[in-house]
Amino acid sequence: MEFNKKIYGGHHGARKFWREMLPRIKFRNPAIPIEISRHEQAEGPSLLHIYTTAFPPDTSTNPATKAPTPPSSTPNAQNTLTPDTAKPEHTIDIRSMSELTILEQLIAKTGAEVIEMTPEEQEEWEEVQKFKETSERDRQTVRDKLMRERHEQELMRIARGDAA
Template sequence: MEFNKHINGGHRGARKFWREMLPRIKYRNPAVSITINRHSDPAGPANLYIYTSSPKSKSTTTASSTSTSTSTSASSSPSVPDTAEPTHTVDIRMVHESEILAQLVSRTNAEELQPTEEEVRELAEMAEFKARSEADRVIVRERFLKERKEQELLRLARGEVGGTQ
């Protein structure tokens, strides 16, 4: 994968894909080799190169992009795994990160993994925790506002004028 270091010139989707989606892909596919080439030219290319293993091999591995190697030259080419030419080249300039993921999935015939029972349980616990924390946040805020109002009333009852000293 190659793109600009900054989001200028239509590289926002590529950058967000690199930061948010590639770590998850790499976590679930540790054997996939991923290389990132970042350049500093906003007019430079934003491409996703997908390399697949030879048809003789039974498993198809995609070496799209993830390692943290960075390059500052605009003319550098991505690291080449087994073949000289990528199996697929996707232009990702001005493309949203979810569309980049969709193109990667469609071109590699990837399968979406369903969460395990443990992961479903953890997600439910996290959702429950978030709901409880939001309710607690509201209660604490109301208590804080009530205390602040009581302090203001006491200050007025004592005859203090104005704000804080």
């Protein structure tokens, strides 16, 4: 995946996909090598390259020829199983796409299976959502209280004749 470091020039969806969707994909698929390339040019490319032939052939039936497990993370390009000379099987231009559209394109191109949340994960998700709602209400309450205090201080300053 390659995109601009900033959101300008249509790279917003790519950045959100990288921050929100890619960690979830990596969590469910730890053996898939992922490489991210971020550049400085707003007019530069915003592409998602999909390599489906990066892994060696399946040798799980014969333990003597079993290939090593791919790394769970890709700290640098030298550790990925994607060869530099290999041509990607699919390339998606993700400029000006939303993160959900990018995910849909990725699923369509790879034929990936969408995994539904387990009941435990669903409960955890609902708990996090309730926490976020409560946090927002609390933030608004604190903000309102602070604004009232500042307004009262301003009125007291005007009443004392300290206003400029």
